[in-house]
Amino acid sequence: MKERLLVGLDLGSSSVRVAIGQLTFSNDQRSVLNIIGVTEIPSCGISKGCISSLEDVVSSVSGALEQSERLVGVPIQEAYVGIGGTHINSKEAKGVIGVSRPDGDIRAEDVARALESARAFINPANQEILHVLPREFSVDGQGGIKDPIGMQGIRLEAEVQVIQGLLSHIRNITKAVFRTGLDIAELVYAPLAAAESVTQPRQRELGVCVLIIGSTTTGMAVYEDGELLYASTLPIGADHITSDIAIGLRISLDVAENIKRSHGHSIPSEVDSRDQIDLKDFGADQGEIVSLQYVSEIIEARVEELYEKVEEELKKIDRSGMLPAGVVLTGGGAKLPGMVELGKRILHLPCSVGYANVQTSMPELALDPTFSTSVGLVLWGHEAERQSEVNIRRSWSDGKNKGGRFFSKISNPVKRVFKSFIP
Ligand SMILES: Nc1ncnc2c1ncn2[C@@H]1O[C@H](COP(=O)(O)OP(=O)(O)OP(=O)(O)O)[C@@H](O)[C@H]1O
């Protein structure tokens, strides 16, 4: 039996989180993944996914890594790093190539070239491409093909979803991570990693929207037919609720955060109108009796605004009320009671809180929605490595190949480009 660690590092605006997966290989080379540890420390120097102070981020990431290394007892050298931010966007693109072999047999290299040509189609100077995710292929004009390898044709077209972000922001993030001595296995757009942990392939096949409600942003990833259809980051997060409570009750942010976490609810009608709290019990300087229904009204207004923004995004892609597997909520904001009910009411879709679907020896932590991105990064890494092994074996035997992650990985330039930052 051989063992190896796979690490996910989630750079959030409120916390830096690390999830550590242990891969155990049996004699027949099958691997079993178990999440053996998760750690979290408050993050400094990151706001809305962008770096405001490089030094602060370096010390937050170093702190999180130290804590993780103590937990597992071995040094961590490499991680799948999750990033978010409103500067990251998704765009559709198309790549077209001529099949290289004279006999018209489509090979993995042709698919990779088609994806590379889609990248060239879209790449503006100030953007860095994080992922090129194939949606479907056409061979000689016949569309709807998921896996063209082994087919016959002359012209291969790839329809892809490109995820890209501002070059300067992405460079700063990689620079901060490299300064801690950690190698980046791949930079992953956080909502895609979270979706990996909280949804099943069947949900992604039917049509599902994953919402990661973080502290300052909400990440959104919509899947259909098993592929990413749309991704975006909205500039509203659960910290906005805290600010609203602080302003509405004229109290500090810390007191507002305490009240939100202990008594917050997004639906006022579910709160007993006689329920009251004394602000002094939550750390306020002066005592004042406040109705919990009033607190809930403040929360409801902000959550409604968030869901209305999500609805607008779904309308843009003609999927408003049209996703059979509904909406899966995750991230810290999903822990607020009433989020599911309000989501159903505004989005007219089934709604649930998603928990990471993994084997773990720390279920109480690894299954917490705030860890879904870091755990998802480990799953992403596992899948990426599994697929690249399969592809290497297939290219040897020249058998059929599978699209998806492998191609996004081989065409991911981030690792290539930013290796230059390693001192
Ligand atoms: N039990 C809870 N009830 C209500 N809200 C909560 C609870 N726990 C955490 N939150 C809220 O979730 C938010 C933090 O979520 P999360 O840790 O997912 O954000 P992040 O990943 O650090 O930020 P981002 O993804 O925006 O960069 C905070 O606003 C916090 O108040």
Ligand SMILES: [Mg+2]
């Ligand atoms: Mg987050």
